[in-house]
Amino acid sequence: MPGAESFFASAEAYGRLVGRYSAPLAQALLDFARVAPGMRALDVGCGPGGLAAVLAERLGPANVAAVDPSEPFAEACRARVPGIEVGVASAEALPFAEATFDAVLSQLVVNFIGDPEQGVREMARVTRCGGTVGACVWDYAGEMTLLRTFWDAAHEVEPERAAVADESTMRWCGEGELAELWSTAGLGSVRFGSLVVRADYADFEDLWSPFPTGIGPAGAFAKSLDEERRRALRESFERRLGVGDEPFELTARAWTVAGQKP
Numbered sequence: 001m002p003g004a005e006s007f008f009a010s011a012e013a014y015g016r017l018v019g020r021y022s023a024p025l026a027q028a029l030l031d032f033a034r035v036a037p038g039m040r041a042l043d044v045g046c047g048p049g050g051l052a053a054v055l056a057e058r059l060g061p062a063n064v065a066a067v068d069p070s071e072p073f074a075e076a077c078r079a080r081v082p083g084i085e086v087g088v089a090s091a092e093a094l095p096f097a098e099a100t101f102d103a104v105l106s107q108l109v110v111n112f113i114g115d116p117e118q119g120v121r122e123m124a125r126v127t128r129c130g131g132t133v134g135a136c137v138w139d140y141a142g143e144m145t146l147l148r149t150f151w152d153a154a155h156e157v158e159p160e161r162a163a164v165a166d167e168s169t170m171r172w173c174g175e176g177e178l179a180e181l182w183s184t185a186g187l188g189s190v191r192f193g194s195l196v197v198r199a200d201y202a203d204f205e206d207l208w209s210p211f212p213t214g215i216g217p218a219g220a221f222a223k224s225l226d227e228e229r230r231r232a233l234r235e236s237f238e239r240r241l242g243v244g245d246e247p248f249e250l251t252a253r254a255w256t257v258a259g260q261k262p
């Protein structure tokens with residue numbers, strides 16, 4: 001999937017770009033998927049461990065496993081969440097036996113999976129009968145304010161390339177699309193909804209600084225520009241957000257889905 005390789009990068013930059021939304025989003029996802037103490041759970045595409053950390057708090061580290069194809073992210077997750085099992089693996093080939101988990105979750109990952117149908121089938125395979133498979137993806141086209149505004153600015157300064165790179169063009173990120181994928185994978189009692197979370201910023205520089213490191217598709221786009229275009233992008237982004245040197249807060253919406261293994 002174009003963009004997936006942009007996560008073979010710094011966990012610290014990821015934390016400053018979107019990781020600041022991870023913990024509240026994880027709480028909301030686990031509530032939606034009804035993940036409760038007593039369960040054993042897997043985090044697929046764990047990144048630096050935002051969801052895995054919340055899972056470990058809720059279920060105890062011994063009941064949590066996590067995988068990510070990015071070595072640096074798997075390593076960061078291992079360091080951040082002691083006591084959980086962390087492996088380097090992709091959703092399409094999960095290194096677990098059938099029916100190992102009560103719940104299998106994936107936060108902000110499905111749109112980056114090369115073969116999402118196979119990825120969700122695998123998530124269902126390692127879930128026990130009656131167990132839950134849940135996920136969420138950003139509403140890139142609408143109310144994920146940070147990334148929507150970034151791409152709107154990108155369309156202004158580099159329209160042709162932005163038309164291709166804009167994350168809202170990825171599949172599975174529109175309202176209801178995840179539910180379709182879950183049903184196709186044979187999951188039952190599929191529920192779809194939205195989760196809204198917030199993040200604080202000290203100022204616009206705090207928001208902007210991770211983008212030129214190249215993290216994620218938006219960061220990769222910002223990094224690829226020459227200095228003049230990058231400055232224009234930054235100016236348009238700041239103007240569109242209407243923020244500056246003062247602290248501010250942004251909201252972000254994710255679409256979410258949960259289904260049961262029959």
Ligand SMILES: C[S@@+](CC[C@H](N)C(=O)[O-])C[C@H]1O[C@@H](n2cnc3c(N)ncnc32)[C@H](O)[C@@H]1O
Pocket residue numbers: 004007008019022044045046047048049050051067068069070073089090091092106107108109112113114115
């Ligand atoms: C936006 S990050 C989300 C990370 C983390 N779940 C979170 O909520 O912060 C997307 C993650 O998907 C991972 N990823 C990309 N392709 C994948 C695949 N085929 N299977 C599993 N994870 C994948 C990336 O390495 C990256 O860690």
